[in-house]
Amino acid sequence: MAGMTVIVRTIARLLFPFTFLFGVYIVLHGHLTPGGGFPGGVIIASSVIMLLLAYGIERTQKRVGFLQAEVLESVGGLAIAVLGLFGLLLGIAFLQNVFPLGELGQLFSAGNLPLLYLGVGIKVTAGIILIFYAMLFAFRGEEK
Amino acid sequence: MQRVLALGMVLAIGALLVFTVSTNLLPFGSFPMRKIGENFENSIGQHILENAPQQTGAANVVTSVVWGYRGYDTLGEVTVLFAAVVGVVTIFRTFRRRE
Amino acid sequence: MSLELLIQNALLVFLFVLCLIAIELKDLLYSVIVLAGASVSLSVIFYMLQAPDIAITQAAVGAGVMTVLFVIAISRTRRKE
């Protein structure tokens, strides 16, 4: 993967922050507006993949490597498990909503639902980037 | 011969499915078939709609179903995603070593 | 029949025709592009059926990730059926 022309690179570099920010917004407001952890994670991963296809694999890999994505995915899964264990430690049930509920419609409300969505968002982002890396690296072995 | 048999089977299954959903003559199990746009009472969805904003505090009711009422289901979904990622990475790793 | 129902039925027919074309085309790359169009059409139908969560997810997955995965797989294998 050698990368593309200057026009494509410039447009990709200009569009990357907006796409990334939109994905973060979708993840964080999953309990108030349509969206949630999975679509937001897919949008963030799409922005990184857009850079990857425009600049080629070598320059993007310095930012997000194979090992970092694996660690990030494990962190997301671990966050979900730890948040579930909070309810178990207080003696109620696994994944029970034990945090204060707050007021309906505010950003800091609904107990642990936004935190769980944040964990899912991190996990989905890292997982989809990892799938693309695996498929594109299999590519590179053939070109040699 | 095999292809003709398969085509006949597809046509039969398609006709059966379309006939079922358009005439309500052959209900799936004992589930009462809803016409499209029909009002529903006494269903689990109506119960969740009435109670979810007070019980979970989330404005989006779909969110409170996904992580509140059916949390174990979504935990299984996350596990499936993890298994798929591990499967893809494993396949291409052995692939690279053999080259 | 109101205008909204008319638009929805037209989109449903459009979705079915696009899926039929995607299955019957011989060139796999064109087939994948047509399938992405069908996915966007399905997303609009979901939005008209008052399910915006599913509409966002279907648009992001169907037009973004699914197409790129198919294109990588086709470029690794053969393009013509």
Next chain:
Amino acid sequence: MDFNYVIAMLLVALGLYCLLLKRNLIKLIIGLVVLTDGIHLFLISLGYRLGGTAAIVSGEMFSDLPGFAAHAVDPVPQALVLTSIVINICILALALSLTIYAYRHYGTLDPSKLRRLKE
């Protein structure tokens, strides 16, 4: 006669036709996607309510929760379809990886020729 249900079932039949009669592994995966789309359309149409709003509390509905519950669409099929889409993309990635692997190993995409052993 409900047009949404008929189109959904026709999509399922179309996907089944592709799965049974096509002889290309990538075409089979496209058929799988079409079949799943039909099932998603069926489930979402099942939860629709005529003149309903989306299942999200917003605007002046914050002070009128019983009115919201009487007008919103069914949220349970939407949650089920959300789970189903995630699992669909996982299956897609794994199936495409196995397709690439099979093409490297056998040199063909015809599923009826995959039976013979290499070497």
